[in-house]
Amino acid sequence: MVKVIWTDNAISNLDEIGNYISKNSDRYAAITVQKLFEAVDILEQHPKAGRMVPEFETENIRELIRGNYRIIYEIVNEFRIDITSIHHEAKLL
Numbered sequence: 742m743v744k745v746i747w748t749d750n751a752i753s754n755l756d757e758i759g760n761y762i763s764k765n766s767d768r769y770a771a772i773t774v775q776k777l778f779e780a781v782d783i784l785e786q787h788p789k790a791g792r793m794v795p796e797f798e799t800e801n802i803r804e805l806i807r808g809n810y811r812i813i814y815e816i817v818n819e820f821r822i823d824i825t826s827i828h829h830e831a832k833l834l
């Protein structure tokens with residue numbers, strides 16, 4: 742099984758997303774952050790579940806699309822995946 746590690750940057754992105762959404766709804770902010778956090782669980786069994794990130798064109802940098810968000814991750818080796826960032830689709834990488 743692959744170990745999924747959240748980088749400081751990705752955790753910061755989650756916090757920013759939650760803070761932004763909470764301006765309108767604390768409940769929806771919590772739901773959104775929880776769904777994004779749980780979305781990467783699939784990677785433990787299926788590391789290549791996401792597509793290659795078009796901006797990078799490398800096999801090891803991939804993304805999961807969840808709603809309006811891109812969860813960017815790097816397959817470091819066969820035992821480790823780093824979640825590197827989460828971006829709203831409207832933002833540039």
